[in-house]
Amino acid sequence: MIGKLKGVIDTLGKNSIILDVQGVGYLVNCSLRTVSCLPQSGNVVVLSIETHVRETEIKLFGFLDDRERDWFRLLQNVQGVGAKLALAILGTLTPEELDSAISLQNEAIVSRSPGVGLKVAQRIVAELKDKSPRLSGDLSLKINFRKKMNESNTDTTIKDSVSALTHLGYSGQQAVSAISAARMKVGDEIDSPTLIRLSLKELIS
Template identity: 35%
Template sequence: MIGRLQGIVLEKSAPDLLIDVNGVGYEVQAPLTTFAVLGRIGESAVLYTHLAIREDAHQLYGFSDKSQRSLFRTLIKVSGVGPKLALAILSGMDVNAFAMCVHNEDITALTRLPGVGKKTAERLVVEMRDRLKEWQTPAPLWQAADHAEQASADQVLLEAESALVSLGYKPTEAARMLNKIADQASTSEELIRLALKNSLGNT
């Protein structure tokens, strides 16, 4: 089992990463919340990984910290939630924000996540409630503020990505467009305008 990678970022195209570890290139899929804290191409990175083995493929998933990986592993145990949806959920909000939604039974917030309908959100609340107790302890005020700020930034990215998908872009293409400009705007409207401007400029 591959549990951790430390190497150089060779390629970044959400959700796909290519990490060079001592001359071996590992293809990894990661959530947008990991992309947000990952270094630039050519810089060193550390990822905590989960290896999913299927009959037709071995897929490696990477996360910026152990809590993300732990939540991912817990999510894929929920009925109807596979690695793709778990990755989308982690792209939409961080661990603490997700735990808070489950704890507060905030179905509305969960259904804003890509691929999560009302029935799936209700199932997540029921099946994840007891499994997330370790993340439900109150955080210090400064830490809560940081989490709220990150959750807000994640929501802006999610709204922009959803808008681009509704315009006909594929989810991976929309994520790739936004990843290039994530730090250049603070609202979903600005991100959408920049993404479309860059896309038209490249055609």
Template identity: 40%
Template sequence: MIARLRGALAESAADHAVIDVGGVGYLVLASARTLTTLGPVGGDVLVFTEMQVREDAITLFAFGSAAERDGFRLLTSVQGVGGRVALSILSVLDPGELARAIAGGDKAMVARANGVGPKLAMRIVNELKDKMGGMAIGPGGGAPVAAAKGSAVSDALSALANLGFRPAEASAAVGAAVDDLGDGATLDALVRLALRKAAK
């Protein structure tokens, strides 16, 4: 599984980019939001990735933040939401706006995306409402990271809150720890690193 790529931006188009990593060009599909943050061709880029394997294709999706990748994973867990539809949604809603739309049951916000009709928007809001747990604010632009209830991120937020951190402080510290450690980090590792980040 490819979790992230660092290399030179070789090409950028309306819906994809090519990132040169050690002479190998990786074609990645990305939201308009991510593509605008990559900078000029030839520049150094770092993106988070998600790989989807189908019978007829292997597709690599790229994201400017772990928060956006987490939003993509949540969206594609909904029946009828493929990778391209999820990118379309993330092109018009950042992870924080997506979380607020789901929490508030605002299907009209979700339906602003190309290819998302009222029925699909309603399904997305209804299915994801229970999956949205604690929110962590990542350092990359203050975007919230969706954390499933009972997950290490959610538990880490709770642990810092119990230590007296304000929600915004806890969210920023845990978000920074998630960016450094990745999705598979243990609760212990997340809390230790988050405390170090908060102390800076």
């Protein structure tokens, strides 16, 4: 199996590239975000590769690093999520944002990905909540958040605050860090508008 490829970018497509490796052109399927982060044709790149072998074809999927590839594999363990949908999710969310969304059990963030309905997003956060690779952020912070999510009032407050901050353009990881910092200062008994306001102060300070 191919696990990594180093070569020269021959052609950049919307969802794939052709990578020239010593004269052999490999068609590598990539997410929109991965393609957007690659340099122009003629440049050398190294991609982590996932190989899918079927009866009639062999497909290569390329990722910026092993973290992305790990999430690609993990997402496909969820019923209804195949390679195409997993790439769509990774094209919308970074590994850090996906990890945060699952740790917070926030299906709204996951459902922002094209083709991901609410039911699929709910399955993703539910089925992967104990399988997340913990690729980013502070583990103890996320465990603490998850415990708080068991309380309905706190659950709504955190979800509303994360949703508001991400809609303002902040990443899921930034939102988690800011909300955590704000809650440490004022405690758990806080409403959504106040938590959002204090979290914004943390982000711009």
